[in-house]
Amino acid sequence: MAFENLIGNEKNKELLKVAVKDHNLVHSYLFTGPEGIGKDLFAKEFAQMILCAGDEKPCHICKSCIEFLGESHPDFMIIKPEDGKTIKIDQVRFMQEKIAEKPVTSEKKVYILSQSETMTREAANSLLKTLEEPPEYAVIILTTSNESKLLTTIKSRCIKIHFTPIPDEKILEYLKQHHLDSEITTNMIKQAGGSLGKLLKMTEEKEQYLGIENLLKQIETQTITQVWSQAEVLYQAKDSIISLLEYMVIVFDQELRKKDNLCYANAITIIEQAKQRILANANYDMTIDDLLLKLWEEMH
Ligand SMILES: [Zn+2]
Structure with a gap:
């Protein structure tokens, strides 16, 4: 067929x-x-x-x-x-x-x-x-x-x-059929924006995405030193940082929808600013240091 x-x-x-x-x-x-x-x-x-x-x-x-x-x-x-x-x-x-x-x-x-x-x-x-x-x-x-x-x-x-993006439910159906659904979070599906190719590529780097999601979940309960020490995933991800920053935006956007708290909207602005700095070739480690510090301050 x-x-x-x-x-x-x-x-x-x-x-x-x-x-x-x-x-x-x-x-x-x-x-x-x-x-x-x-x-x-x-x-x-x-x-x-x-x-x-x-x-x-x-x-x-x-x-x-x-x-x-x-x-x-x-x-x-x-x-x-x-x-x-x-x-x-x-x-x-x-x-x-x-x-x-x-x-x-x-x-x-x-x-x-x-x-x-x-x-x-x-x-x-x-x-x-x-x-x-x-x-x-x-x-x-x-x-x-x-x-x-x-x-x-x-x-x-x-x-x-x-050709139009594939609806999320069709993607989910595909993932279930191929036994990939346990590898993927709802936020990863959102990030893929209806692109199965992008999503399958993300599964290869899923440790990074899960690492980021964990880091952001813990940011409210940890000290800034703890946050920095657990942010190796970001410092090491120079090649895929834009995609990871976009992922962070999605994670906070979901929180914002659930809790309607201004700090999540501010966090999104902070991430967008970091993205601009990286695109403008600012010092990488310093941009990440600063990003995490600002996010942490916003959440405390
Ligand atoms: Zn034939």
Whole structure:
């Protein structure tokens, strides 16, 4: 069954299924929506369906599906930012060389440009030529979580499909099915903002999030020295500090909803200020020292 392992965005599933079934495909699609909600997974499954030769697409047993699942399909390619930063013109040119050759296994050729907003200007201009005059068998799927960074001329060539965050209850259902619900707190689900990808990444760093939650719960009953001594998790988390600070905001926001006490609102302002200082490259340890001291004062 199509899209059986993907959660949410039911309307898009239907739309894409019908497009494949009715042979009503366009040459270029733009999958847009927040990070981590499965746009690339949708694009890949859509590609497999387009290329599949079976009746019930994707059938998983035809030559095309077997090649696709074995990551050796000659008519499929996924282009991602090189070194995680940008999609370069050489990558687009390579794709253009490939796309010019007739399909081998399937009737179509499908190309996914993941995080397409990272294309350099040269890469984007080069891609534009292909979007303007695509070979009749080509389907190009661009995915992006930052549509505003794409050239208008590119966007206007694509059929746009919006992906929306997955509702919390659907996420909970998924977590239960995969026996992950005990690993995750309600605040972590809130922080993920409907992004399953983000949430699953958070489970890998859950010790940090649980550590922070503990620290904040104890802040009211401890001395500042005790707080500092237990805040190693923050001092060590330089790489993920922005995400952790956002998590702290969520924790206090939940308290604020429960108790309606002004100190929680003030705490949120203090955390936001620390975030700004870190983004402005202020001294890291001093910013954390100061953050904890101000939070502690606010809570006492
Ligand atoms: Zn198949």
